[in-house]
Amino acid sequence: MNQRIDDIMLAAYVDGELNPHQLREIEQALAHDAEARLKVRRMREVSGLLRAACAESHFQDIPDRLVELVHRRPRRKIRSWAKWAIAAILLMAAYMGTAFLLETRRDSEANAATEDLQAMMEEIAEYHLVYARQGEHLAEIAADRRGEIEAWFGSLMNRRLRIPDLSAQNLTFAGARLLVLEGNPAAQLFYSRDQGEPIAVCVTFGTPEKIPLNIARHRGLSVGLWSDDGYLHVVVGALTEEDVRQIAGVVDKTLWTL
Amino acid sequence: MPPSRCPEGGLRREVESAMVKDYVRDALVPLYPRLRRFAASLAGSVVEGDDLVQRACERALSRTSQWQPGTRLDSWLYRIIQNTWNDERRSIKARNQAPIEDARDLVGDDGERRVVARLTLDTVYRELCNLSEEQRSVLTLVCVDGFSYREVAEILGIPVGTVMSRIARGRLILADRVEKANACSADNILKLR
Numbered sequence: 001m002n003q004r005i006d007d008i009m010l011a012a013y014v015d016g017e018l019n020p021h022q023l024r025e026i027e028q029a030l031a032h033d034a035e036a037r038l039k040v041r042r043m044r045e046v047s048g049l050l051r052a053a054c055a056e057s058h059f060q061d062i063p064d065r066l067v068e069l070v071h072r073r074p075r076r077k078i079r080s081w082a083k084w085a086i087a088a089i090l091l092m093a094a095y096m097g098t099a100f101l102l103e104t105r106r107d108s109e110a111n112a113a114t115e116d117l118q119a120m121m122e123e124i125a126e127y128h129l130v131y132a133r134q135g136e137h138l139a140e141i142a143a144d145r146r147g148e149i150e151a152w153f154g155s156l157m158n159r160r161l162r163i164p165d166l167s168a169q170n171l172t173f174a175g176a177r178l179l180v181l182e183g184n185p186a187a188q189l190f191y192s193r194d195q196g197e198p199i200a201v202c203v204t205f206g207t208p209e210k211i212p213l214n215i216a217r218h219r220g221l222s223v224g225l226w227s228d229d230g231y232l233h234v235v236v237g238a239l240t241e242e243d244v245r246q247i248a249g250v251v252d253k254t255l256w257t258l
Numbered sequence: 259m260p261p262s263r264c265p266e267g268g269l270r271r272e273v274e275s276a277m278v279k280d281y282v283r284d285a286l287v288p289l290y291p292r293l294r295r296f297a298a299s300l301a302g303s304v305v306e307g308d309d310l311v312q313r314a315c316e317r318a319l320s321r322t323s324q325w326q327p328g329t330r331l332d333s334w335l336y337r338i339i340q341n342t343w344n345d346e347r348r349s350i351k352a353r354n355q356a357p358i359e360d361a362r363d364l365v366g367d368d369g370e371r372r373v374v375a376r377l378t379l380d381t382v383y384r385e386l387c388n389l390s391e392e393q394r395s396v397l398t399l400v401c402v403d404g405f406s407y408r409e410v411a412e413i414l415g416i417p418v419g420t421v422m423s424r425i426a427r428g429r430l431i432l433a434d435r436v437e438k439a440n441a442c443s444a445d446n447i448l449k450l451r
Contacts, residue, residue: 011426017407062287062291070283
C-alpha cells in the first residue's frame, strides 16, 4: 500500500475528512489497491453497525433523576406575585423619598413562604440600590425611546407588546425600567400625571392559571394584580380602586394587542 | 477615566443569563439520549454513565453563562461530560469498571432489529465496550454522533492527530473482533446442528 495511504488516511476518507486534493489522491490509489478497498469497506461496515448498535432509541429511557434535574426551575408561584407588589411599592416609595418597611398579605402558603420572603427582601434591597443610583431619574429608558422599549421588552417577554395609551386616564408615559424577579425579566412602565405621583404598570411571567384583578391597599398605595395567558400584570400607585380598574382594563386590552 | 457603571446593562446581562439558563434546561431533555450514550462510552456502563450525565448537567446548569448562544450546545455539553469524567477519573484512578451493560437490553427497538440481526448488534456493542475508553469515546463521537475530527478534538481536549489515529485503529480493531465473534457464533451454531 502507498506509504501515504495508511489506515489513518483511509479512516479520514471514510469519515469525509479529506480535502479535495487528498480525496483525489486516495481515490486514485484505491483504484489500484484491493487491500485498501477492503479496509475502506470494513470501516464503513463497522461504522454502520455502530450506528445501529448505539442508536439513540436505545438510550431513550431517561432516568427520573435526569428529568427532575431540568424541572428544578425557579418557582413562579403565587408567592411571587406578593413579592411583585412589594417590589413595586418599594419602588414607588423610593421615588417619593419615603422609607418604609413592607407588610405583606400572607396567603395560605405563608408559613412555607417565610424563606422566600427573606430572599425577596434581599432581592428588593438589591434593586433598591440600583434605583438609588438613578438619582432623580424616574426611568432608565426615556419615553421618547418608545419603539426601542417595546422591541426590547417584547423580546424579553417572548411576545410583542405595545405600551398602553393611558391618556384617557390623564396619564402620560414617562419611561421604563427593567427589573429581574426570580430570574425573570420584568418590564416596568411609568406614567406621570399633572396631579399626583407617577404610577407604574408592570408585567412579567406568571402562571398559566388565569387570575382576575385583585386590588389591595398597601401603605396608602393601591396595588392591582392579575394574571392572564401566562403573564402577571401589576398596576401600582396612589390611585382609587376605580382608577386601578380603569387602568387595568386598558392595559389588559391593549398591552398585547399587536 | 474608567467607564461609568451601567445598571441597565447589568440587569440586561442578568436577564439574558436567566434566559440562556432556561434555554439550556429546555434543550437538555431531547439531548439526554445522546449525552447518555456518550457518557456510557466514557464511564464503561450505562448506569455509571447516567451518574456522570447527572453530575455534568448539574455542572452545566450552574455555568450556562459559559455557553455562547449560537454555538453548538451539544458540543459544549459533551465537553463538560468529558471534563467531569476527567476530574472524577483523577480522583478514582484505581476504580475497577464493571462491564458495560447491554443498552439494548434496557430498551428495545424492534424496527431497527429487523434491519440488522440482533445478534450482530449485540456483538458490535459488546466489542465496542471491550475497546479502550479512548477508542470508545472517539468511535462514538465520530461514527455515531457524526462529529468532525476537529469537533471531537475540542470535546475531548486532544490533538486532531490523536483523534485520527484513535479512530482508525479503533475501527479496525472493532471490525476484527466483530468478525471473529461472528465467526465463532456461526461455528457454534453449526456444531449444534
